Amino acid sequence: MTSTPDSAVLPGSGIGVDALARAVDARMGETIATLKDLVAIPGIAWAAFNPSELARSAEAVAAVLRGLGLDDVRILSIDDGGTQGGPAVVARRPAAAGKPTVLLYAHHDVQPPGDARLWATEPFTATESVGRLYGRGAADDKAGIMAHAGALRALLDTLGEDFGVGLTFFIEGEEEAGSPTFRAFLETHRELLRADVIVVADSGNWKVGVPALTTSLRGLVDATVELRVLGHAVHSGMFGGPVLDAPTLLARLIATFHDQDGAVAVEGLVAGDTDAVEYAEADFRQDSSVLDTVRLAGTGSIADRLWNKPALSVIGMDVPSVELASNTLIPTARAKISPRLAPGQDPASAMAALAAHVERHAPFGAQVSFTPGEQGRAFAADTAAPAARAALWALGAAWGTEPVQAGMGGSIPFIADLTELYPQAQILITGVEDPDSRAHSANESLHLGDFRNAVLAEALLLARLNAAGQA
Structure with missing residues (x-):
């Protein structure tokens, strides 16, 4: 933490880094204990899981926010054309x-735990070990909820009634299920959620000890490709040779998505501007756990390949499993593809380019169908905006080191909805994760030192906005 004198940090506010740090630290044990209680609730918004646990998770979050003295706390969901949304918690000050007014976003729903054999601890029992807190949702994104709550508590403890910034907590309950009713929810409650600044606490930092403000996100589209080569399955010994099976031809089609360097080779997918941030290959290899023998794909800097160029992954295939395999020529096979789009790429044009590529590269005259799926726009932050400058200052003051302005290779599709419905709002994407947090994976964890700094950084940001008046 920096040792800048209180009076020089936030002119006219009567509060600074040191005083807020003391307030955060005084409550940190309580903040972590509450986070552990939230982790214990397996609130999963997928249809295959018990919805009562998701409801219990929302109730627990609502109780946390009421405990901050917020009187207007609601649990809301909508039915969007037959799709019942997950319970969101909205609280206002x-x-x-x-x-x-600042909108503080996080989500209380979590990913399924997956294979329990891969966990070193119980997924829904938050466990501290060597400075980290392990458990499903410990980082993604119940820590985001508690960063918001901890920041407000520190501000109330120090500024009291002098803290006049309006706050709207929006804790979503279906993010890990793809936020299917998010847009409809925003449209239904547009005025309830209106804000001057929006803080989305669902990203990560550069590495342990180095904070980051996420300044760009790739967009995404996904689609299902189905290939048919036979009217029905036939004996591989009697007909194999003149006929190639559907999985083989699907593999040949998939191979056309990348060139010899592993770069995406779909005509019409664009690359963004070159990024000035350096991401060392050795660091990337460690962070991603890629095997030593595997050559990295693409060309240019690692940062550009991650943030400013398209990527395309095959995330699922429908073919017979090895266990159920027989000597049969398979007539059909399907694959779900998940491209990530560079900032500046229109999702509709990207989807059209993918469809054209699939049709153009159908191997051996096989029948190929292309079914479009989800679309999400990329995001680029205005880092010259007052709220972004305040956030960068707050991150540096909390960590005591210069923050990185980093892109993120992933996508948060609902950011485009926020941008469209609240065009005047300044959007800040922050987070508590680090490269070893393993969100969505077994042994998800939170670095407790960086979590403390994230709470302090948000408190400093809000205090700065409070001192400055209108954002």
Whole structure:
């Protein structure tokens, strides 16, 4: 933490880094204990899981927010054309005259735990070990909830009634299921959620000890490709040779998506601007766990390949399993492809380019169908905006080191909805994860030192906005 004198940090506010740090630290044991309680609730928004646990998770979050003295706390969901949304928690604290309103986003639903044999601890029993907290949702994204809550608690403990920034907590309950009713929820509650600044606490930092503000996100589309080569299955010994089976031809089609360097070779997918941030190959290999013998795909810097160029992955295939294999020529095979799009790429044009590529490269005259799926726009932050400058200052002050302005290879499709419905709002994407947090994987964890800094950084950001008045 920096040792800048309180009076020089936030002019006119009567509060600074040191005082807020003391307030955060005084409550950190309580904050972590509450986070552990939230981790214990397996709230999963997928249809195959018990919805009562998701409801219990929402109730627990609502209780946390009521414990902060917030009177207007609601649990809301909508039915969007037959799709019942997960329970979101919305809590409001009105702004004082001349002060901005900040929307604090996180999500309380989590990924399924997966194979229990891969976990070193019980997934829904938060366990501390060597400075980290292990458990499903410990990082993604129940720590985001508690970063918001901890920041407000520190501000109330230090500024009290002098803290006049309006706050709206929006804790979503279906993010890990793809936020199917998010847009409809925003449209239904547009005025309830309106804000001058939006803080989305669902990203990560550069590495342990080095904070980051996420300044760009890749967009995404996905699609299902089905290939048919036979009217029905036939004996591989009697007909194999003149006829190639569907899995083989699907593999040949999939191979056309990349060139010899492993770069995406779909005509019409664009690359963004070159990024100035350096991401050392050795660091990337360690962070990603890629095997030593595997050559990295693509050309250019690692940062550009991750953030500013398209990527395309095959995330699922429908073919017979090895266990159920027989000597049969398979007539059909399917694959789900998941391209990530560079900032500046229109998702609709990307989807059209993929469909054209599949049709153009259908191997051996096989019948190929292309079924479009999800679409999400990329995001590029305005880092010159006042809230972004305040956030970068707060991150540096909390960690005591210069923050990185980093892109993220992943996508948060609902950011495009926020941008469209609230075009005047400044959107900040922050987070608590680090490269070893393993979100969505077994042994998900949170670095507790960086979590403390994230709470402090958000408190400093809000204090800065409070001192400055309108954002």
